[in-house]
């Protein structure tokens with residue numbers, strides 16, 4: 001299996017970045033983080049990267065559709081190429097990425113969202129789910145399209161919403177699952193097993209379900 005090089009975009013604390021670094025160090029994924037890029041100079045994620053001797057860059061982005069945004073888009077691609085990145089992972093990156101990255105990395109940009117898309121897109125997925133009163137929420141890893149939170153879904157994990165939950169308590173429960181499904185999605189990419197068909201992502205050569213999974217989920221063929 002190929003070993004793939006990751007470029008991770010972050011804006012904040014970087015716990016998903018850390019879960020990817022840890023999965024790589026433990027040999028659970030055939031991938032390693034080659035560069036970390038942030039729009040925020042003080043993002044704790046940059047410090048996490050530096051703690052692991054991973055090149056980490058602050059690239060100011062400016063407002064959308066400004067010359068600064070266009071320059072940042074070009075700089076992003078330069079950095080990704082310079083560090084031989086195969087797969088781009090958006091991990092709590094709070095800005096749009098530009099058209100040059102989409103052109104340079106077709107079908108090779110992943111994003112994680114803290115809700116079960118297409119429900120609760122946007123920047124407050126956990127609070128919105130808690131306030132709406134859904135009984136189940138979760139997280140989604142998907143291929144990024146230029147519009148936020150829209151691309152084909154690779155994997156989701158569900159968590160219960162409990163009585164008394166607010167956005168923060170729900171976010172913590174969801175985050176624990178994020179740290180599992182992002183490395184899993186990356187591993188499937190490394191294994192070359194994901195194929196996009198329209199809105200659907202097909203996992204090639206999936207192992208047959210175990211007898212226990214078939215009992216839990218009637219309809220699965222063992």
Ligand code: GRF
Pocket residue numbers: 011012013014015016017045091092093112113114175178
């Ligand atoms: C995560 O909840 C992620 O799903 C969302 O932003 C948050 C980033 O957290 N896009 P962290 O920076 O990875 O800790």
